[in-house]
Amino acid sequence: MEMTATHTSFVALGDSFTEGMSDALPNGTYRGWADLLAGRLAAHSPDFRYANLAVRGKLIQQIVDEQVxxxxxxxxxxxxxVGGLNxxxxxxxxxxxxxxxxxEAVERLAPSCGQLVLMRSPAxxxxxxxxxxxxxxxxxxxxDQLAARHGALVVDLYGADVLGDPRxxxxDRLHLDEEGHRRVAEAVWQTLGHTPRFDWTEALPVGIKLPWTARRTADLRFTRQHLVPWIGRRLTGRSSGDGLAPKRAELLPLPAADA
Structure with missing residues (x-):
């Protein structure tokens, strides 16, 4: 498809998926699909501005109350x-x-922006x-029904088999890695009508199955480092995002290195 619009501003709402976990940068911060998409859009608009209000762990009520x-x-x-999966x-x-x-969120957002994009989250x-x-x-x-009523676009990540690949x-088995986020950015890019850069749905090469011992070791590490703390937060009513501010709270130009 050919490019159908030039976007001069982009605001992302949501939870850890939109914040960019676990696409980690060398400095310990997260990049993610929204930052990648913003960089592409900025290359086509010298006055481009970007805000990312997402915070890890947020439930849909919190997204409505704090971001919309x-x-x-x-x-x-x-x-x-993107919200509701938590x-x-x-x-x-x-x-x-x-x-x-x-x-409620869509009814407030759709009239206030040029184009609203919703997603069927990957699993x-x-x-x-x-x-x-x-x-x-x-x-x-x-x-899907909500988007049809309000003229929003839907990116179907859930229906893409490749995004179900554990690799x-x-x-933590909860968040996409660097390659996963790269594919999501491409999926949104194409949904917006831009010329495809690659086939984001292409399956990964057939891999070699790890030995039983290696798989069990990975399971134990996951349980100790990720599952037990996650259960603890659920039992105590805490969230991984408690006390955290949005990664880009204001609609501002991207730094030159990110554009």
Whole structure:
């Protein structure tokens, strides 16, 4: 497809996925698909500005309360909203309430921006995703309906088999790695009507299966370093994003190195 629009401003809302975990930079900060997309868009617009209001761990109610009004007031050409997955992955979740909050967010954002983009979030293959699959599919079906009603675009990451490949996920098994984020940035780029740079849905080469001992060692490391702390936060009502500010709270030009 040929480029259909030049976006001079971009605001991203959401949780850890949009913040960029776990696409880590050498200085310990996170980049992620939204930063990658912003860099591409900036190359086509000398006056480009970018804000990323996402904070890891946020539930959809928090995104509505803390990010939506700020984003709407910025009047950006492009807004992306990804949220709700943290809710549906919890032991108890009122999916219709999550959908209602998403609708509240979209009703506020859609009239205030040039183009709103929603996503069907990616899911790593395995027993955890299978357990919550009915909830996720209920949420994603609603997102499709919501987008149709409000003229939003939908990026279907959930339906891309390659993004279920464990090799595109970080050690915490919750967040995409560098290559995963690169593919998401390309998916959004193409959905916006820009000329494809590569096939983001292309499957990874067939890999060599690790020995049983190596797989069990990785499972134990994951349990100790990631799963137990995650359970602890759930039991105590804490979030990994508590006390953290958005990564780019203002709609500002990108530094030259990022553009």
């Amino acid at each position: 009004e700020t984003a709407a007031s910025m009047g950006a050409d492009l807004v992306t909203l 809710d549906v992955l919890r032991p108890k979740c009122d999916v219709p309430q999550v959908c209602a909050l998403l609708e 790593r293959r395995g027993p955890v995703a299978a357990r919550f699959q009915p909830r996720m599919e209920e949420l994603f079906a609603f997102i 595109l996920w970080a050690d």
